[in-house]
Amino acid sequence: MRSRIDDWSKWVLWIAIYSCLNSYSLNAICADFTFTAIPDQDTAGLQERFGKIADYLAKELKVPVKYIPVKSYSASVQAFKNNEVQLAWFGGLSGVQARLAVMHSKAIAQGKEDPNFITYFIANTNTGLSFTECFPFNIVDKTFTFGAKGSTSGRLMPEYFIQKALGKPPREVFKRVGFSGDHSKTLALVQSGSYQVGVINYKVWQKAVSAGQVDPKRLQVIWRTPSYPDYNWTIRGDVDRTYGQGFSQAVQQALIQLKAPEILNSFPRSSFISADNEMYQPILETAIELGIIRQ
Amino acid sequence: MKSDKLQNPLLFDLVDERADYQNKVALKRITLKIRQGEKIALMGPSGAGKTTLLRLLYERSQLPLNGYQNVLNEVAYVDQHYALVSQLSVLHNVYMGRLDRNSTFFNLRNLIRPQKTVLTEIELILTDLNMEQQINQTTGTLSGGQKQRTAIARAMYKGGNLLLADEPISSIDVQQAGAILDLLCQNAETIVMSLHNVDFAMKYAQRIIGLRQGEILFDQPTPHVTLTMLDTLYNP
Amino acid sequence: MLRTSLIFVVIALLSLPFADLEITTSHPWTELGQIALGAIQPDLSALWQLKTALLNTVVFAFCGTSIGVVLGAGLAFGFSWAPIRLFCVFIRSIHEIFWAFLFLNIVGLNPICGVLSIAIPYAGIFAKVYAEIVQESDKQPLVGIPTGTGVISRFIYGVLPVIYADAKHYTTYRFECALRSSAILGFIGLPTLGYHLETAFREGTYQTAWALLYAFYLLIASLKYWLKPRLTPFYVVGAFTLLSREVTVSWANVLRFFTVDILPWPMRRVGVWSGTNHIDFSLVPVLEWIKDILITEGVEGVWNTLILTQIVLAGTGFFALLVFPFTCRHFSRWPMRPISQYVLVVLRTTPEYLLAYVFVQLWGPSMIPAVWAILLHNGAILAFLTSNNADRLQAQIDRPLRYIDRYFYEVLPRIYGQFLAFLFYRWEVIIRESAILGVLGIYTLGFYIDSAIVDHQLDKATLLILLTGTLNMSIDAVSQRVRRRLQISTKLFVLD
Missing domain, CATH: 3.40.50.300 (P-loop containing nucleotide triphosphate hydrolases)
Structure with a gap:
């Protein structure tokens, strides 16, 4: 019995030594071009769906490409900042934050719909609110939900318009303010009456309407915000040094030429067009005004 | 005299x-x-x-x-409450009498796998005390008399x-x-x-x-x- | 004792009007029905796709626990020294999720983040418990050890075998907790079970959610069949091997976190906007900045956290006193007793964070989901312990026949002291959980910490996390004082 324990400990030691060597060699060759993306809805099975883009990019760029899934906008900014990913599909706000955190990084592409993005204010019909062209001042003292805290269409822009119209931050305007976490949830919460009013990305709204998830007897759009720039592909400035001259341009080309509908649908966008940092200046200014980005 | x-x-x-x-x-x-x-x-x-x-x-x-x-x-000391570690075997309890004479590494190794020299010497003492059967038994399971003899064996092993x-x-x-x-x-x-x-x-x-x-x-x-x-x- | 209990009940009652206890959903039942449907028809095929997540959950738990054990054991040796004791209180006062928030920024979205987030608070807990076990262990064997023996030999022969059983028992229990923590860390993005649980609950794919939950229950229920001391070294080595495949740490990121990210904003402001990264060391703006955060967010966060904690504390006590008779042999028998025992096991196995998450989906983000989630989880543990204690009481032949008499005359008076001691032990746990549930949208400290993290204001997040730690430490100190004054002790093993 004694000798058995001795044998066991010998094995444990060997495995330990082996694993140390193993990990060392594996770490040395870890330089895949990595990207991340979170769609604004339907976040299940990301790895499978976005794996296809990784394959596409690998073919076009002739380097190994890896996709890593993240849970939130802030996590994708962190990964970008930490150089765990070199390319990311950001919201307007998270893109600005990422480019502030990583010097020389640049927005290279955006969805065809993104230069003129819109947020819808939606309300449960039991509030009696109905559609207006100008800002719906009668939402005061209702219960209200944003989407995710770090979202452009679900938080930043609606908060900006509320503050501009009413001159007060949302927590002083509404009876209760929540953050649903994402657009689909906002829709569900307002439809069920948990919140009377909410804000939602117009792409998500359109998709939900066509999928029959919206009951017009219970849920209604009450206001459309003015348009603003939103989602974008942002790449780190140091990729040309790592992967060769002209690499970021090659990535931009590959994205713009992307035609496969099953890939574009994951975002969901009809196609990608080129973009630059300058386009997102309004977002930066708005974020500063709201104190989300500090001055 | x-x-x-x-x-x-x-x-x-x-x-x-x-x-x-x-x-x-x-x-x-x-x-x-x-x-x-x-x-x-x-x-x-x-x-x-x-x-x-x-x-x-x-x-x-x-x-x-x-x-x-x-x-x-x-100096060897036999405690009236035996001072045994009830979770360890008789062998290890006896061995404890000489912890101070061996290196920490040897003690540690001996805890995992008792060394030949230690074993023979302790067996000899335990045989004198009619305890050789219990050498691998944990002391918590022994009778009062057996515990006391283990404590004596430890003192004898310490010498x-x-x-x-x-x-x-x-x-x-x-x-x-x-x-x-x-x-x-x-x-x-x-x-x-x-x-x-x-x-x-x-x-x-x-x-x-x-x-x-x-x-x-x-x-x-x-x-x-x-x-x-x-x-x-x-x-x- | 009675007076102290009453004081705490009154505090809880006084807290109620300040708490936001509104149910904001108007149709929670449809959602609830779908959840129930998912429970009956779990999508077991999903499990095969998510096997890596299951594996990661176990791997993180093994690595986190083993590092925690080693560090904790080391710290336990110095536990009599006050600075070490304080250090341990501090590291365990910060919840795993808060640690993960910080580590995500230091080491990135990387297994190391999960492992360290478990290992560090657990090291503090292990240090405390190991030190207590040694303190209360039998000192007799030390008499038999020769005087000149080295410290290590003395320990491995005279102390370790004596405390081994207790330490093993506790470490096993902690491993179970680590599995829970590991699963939960997925909610903030680590690749464990919680990652997919969160997605499934958010997207409303309850069949997948239940499949994952069942897998998790099975994992914990089967622990006793595969978690053997003999096999543990293999598991640990295996876990570290798997872990090491993906670990890369960038020292530049670590350095940046400590030298830039957590510096108070006034020190960095000019440098950031001018692009020079200049750091300003004047003290006054920094103090202003701290004061500002503490007044605007700190005060409200602490207030809400305390309100929630005190309500839950009293609620947990009531729940346990109400429920324990159903699992106690003096009051309950087959089939009631085993059924109640299973219910309690499920309640304490389900992570409170997950319970709260589901309740928030059902009832909207008021304090109600948080109250019920923490209360059910802790109440189940407390009921289990109380019932165990009561089972040990000898039943007298002439005991009262009516259960209610038996409860108030025979059982309750005898176990009440231990019950209170257990409850006050859980106080510290409850406040830690109250703070963390803010991440789900209840305005406790966690809400503000989460917001700061989302806005990439790590300096602010760190300050608020320190505030949370301080609050937890104060509660720990008060709880200790109350227990000492009442002279109550659990004496038995404390399930922390």
């Missing part, structure tokens, strides 16, 4: 000592000389201070400046020239107790032990110290101790 003793080196020389135990005076006015080679029995009712005296002697023997270091290279034993045969039946005391007397040059059994004290000790309420009532060579003297210890 007396002149022989005088030639032997002095191990302890206590003059008017006192010792406290749990904030109560357990020993007072203790004056006592112990020389190498003596076999001494401590007698007295429970609470008389036997254990405290043995502990006092042990502590003194461990002081770096006791002046007798050349003589007292190793050295002074043995302090607190009721070493209290849980062992009379038939075996004699054999064990024989073994102990062969093993250790100098012995101080507390005993309850008068016959054993008379047989194995050359000198008997009678204690009562923390004081030495008498301190005589065994032939001078009478039953009346012993009686006064228990029935004042």
Whole structure:
């Protein structure tokens, strides 16, 4: 019995030594071009769906490409900042934050719909609110939900318009303010009456309407915000040094030429067009005004 | 006999000592000389201070400046509560007697897999004590007598020239107790032990110290101790 | 004791009007029905796709626990030294999720983040518990060890075997907790079970959610069959091997976190906007900045956290006192007793964070979901312990026949002291959980910490996390004082 324990400990030691060597060699060759993306809805099975883009990019760029899934906008900014990913599909706000955190990084592409993005204010019909062209001042003292805290269409822009119209931050305007976490949830919460009013990305709204998830007897759009720039592909400035001259341009080309509908649908966008940092200046200014980005 | 003793080196020389135990005076006015080679029995009712005296002697023997270091290279102590690690085997408990003589690495290795040399030596001692069957048993599962014999085995394994034993045969039946005391007397040059059994004290000790309420009532060579003297210890 | 209990009940009652206890959903039942449907028809095929997540959950738990054990054991040696004790209180006062928030920024979205987030608070807990076990262990064996023995030999022969059983028992229990923590870390993006659980609950794919939950229950229920001391070294080595495949740490990121990210904003402001990265060391703006955050967000966060904690504390006590008779042999027998026992096991196995998440989906983000989630989880543990204690009481032959008499005359008076001691032990746990549930949209400290993280204001997040730690430490100190004054002790093993 004694000798058995001795044998066991010998094995444990060997495995330990082996694993140390193993990990060392594996770490040395870890330089895949990595990207991340979170769609604004339907976040299940990301790895499978976005794996296809990784394959596409690998073919076009002739380097190994890896996709890593993240849970939130802030996590994708962190990964970008930490150089765990070199390319990311950001919201307007998270893109600005990422480019502030990583010097020389640049927005290279955006969805065809993104230069003129819109947020819808939606309300449960039991509030009696109905559609207006100008800002719906009668939402005061209702219960209200944003989407995710770090979202452009679900938080930043609606908060900006509320503050501009009413001159007060949302927590002083509404009876209760929540953050649903994402657009689909906002829709569900307002439809069920948990919140009377909410804000939602117009792409998500359109998709939900066509999928029959919206009951017009219970849920209604009450206001459309003015348009603003939103989602974008942002790449780190140091990729040309790592992967060769002209690499970021090659990535931009590959994205713009992307035609496969099953890939574009994951975002969901009809196609990608080129973009630059300058386009997102309004977002930066708005974020500063709201104190989300500090001055 | 007396002149022989005088030639032997002095191990302890206590003059008017006192010792406290749990904030109560357990020993007072203790004056006592112990020389190498003596076999001494401590007698007295429970609470008389036997254990405290043995502990006092042990502590003194461990002081770096006791002046007798050349003589007292190793002191073994048999605790009346055995002081065993009940989760470890008899073998390991016995081995603990020599923890201080081996390197930490050796001790650690021996805990995982007992070394041959250690095993043979301990087996020998356990055979003397009729305990060889239990060598791999954890001490928590032993009977009282077996536990006590394990504690004795540890003291014997530790060896050295002074043995302090607190009721070493209290849980062992009379038939075996004699054999064990024989073994102990062969093993250790100098012995101080507390005993309850008068016959054993008379047989194995050359000198008997009678204690009562923390004081030495008498301190005589065994032939001078009478039953009346012993009686006064228990029935004042 | 009775007076103290009453004081706490009164505090809880006084807290109620300040708490936001509105149910904001108007149709929670449709959603609830779909959840129930998912429970009956779990999509077990999803499990095969998510096997890596299951594996990661176990791997993080093994690595986190083993590092925690090693560090904790080391710290336990110095536990009598006050600075070490304080350090341990501090590291365990910060919840795993908060640690993960910080580590995500230091080491990135990387297994190391999960492992360290578990290992660090657990090291503090292990240090405390190991030190307590040693303190209360049998000291007799040390008498038999020769004086000149080295410290290590002395420990491995005289102390380790004596405490081994207790330490093993506790470490096993902690491993179970680590599995829970590991699963939960997925909610903030680590690749464990929680990652997919969160997605499934958010997207409303309850069949997948239940499949994952069942897998998790099975994992924990089967622990006793595969978690053997003999096999543990293999598991640990295996776990570290798997882990090491993906670990890369960028020292530049670590350095940036400590030298830039957590510096108070006033020190960095000019440098950031001018692009020079200049750091300004003037103290006054920094103090202003701290004061500002503490007044605007700190005060409200602490207030809400405390309100929630005190309500939950009293609620947990009531729940346990109400429920324990159903699992206690003096009041309950087959089939009631085993059924209640299973219910309690499920309640305490389900991570409170997950319960709260589901309740928020059902009832909207008021304090109600948080109250019920923490209360059910802790109440189940407390009921289990209380019932165990009561089971040990000898039933007298002439005991009262009516259960209600038996409860108030025979059982309750005898176990009440231990019950209170357990409850106050859980106080510290409850406040930690109250703070963390803010991440789900209840305005406790966690809400503000989460917001700061989302806005990439790590300096602010760190300050608020420190505030949370301080609050937890104060509660710990008060709880200790109350227990000492009442002279109550659990004596038995404390399930922390």
